[in-house]
Amino acid sequence: MTYTARANHKRGHSSSPSQITGPQDIDALILELSTDDGDNTIAGIYINERPTTPQGLPDHELRIAIDGERKVGAIRYMSGNNAWYAVGHKSDLDEVLYFYMGHDEQYPQDSELMTDEIRTATNEFLTSGGARPTSPTWSEWPSNL
Numbered sequence: 001m002t003y004t005a006r007a008n009h010k011r012g013h014s015s016s017p018s019q020i021t022g023p024q025d026i027d028a029l030i031l032e033l034s035t036d037d038g039d040n041t042i043a044g045i046y047i048n049e050r051p052t053t054p055q056g057l058p059d060h061e062l063r064i065a066i067d068g069e070r071k072v073g074a075i076r077y078m079s080g081n082n083a084w085y086a087v088g089h090k091s092d093l094d095e096v097l098y099f100y101m102g103h104d105e106q107y108p109q110d111s112e113l114m115t116d117e118i119r120t121a122t123n124e125f126l127t128s129g130g131a132r133p134t135s136p137t138w139s140e141w142p143s144n145l
Contacts, residue, residue: 063075
């Protein structure tokens, strides 16, 4: 089966999200996040063909965060009540912050990934229909962030 996804990363996207049908759309999304003015460096990605919760919300989410200037980013995956982040390199920054529709989100210190790793994981997320990518390594999302 071929899957499609929607990506929310700008105000107003709930009614008109970016559509993802293949690798070219993932590349375009990563480019858009990496060249943003700083308010929209995170995208929440949802598979269109997956079921929703009884409240009508997605039962999963892949968040990709991109720091275009440093050519790194981070990934968080959620399914049900569980959340994980992709373990990467330890950041040189005191705080690892990205921005979702103007709101800052802190990520773990060891969550920095190269942009190509994020691209590969996002493609796997899409082709698997929303499963947590097999690479990179994952760790439970910390509750103290």
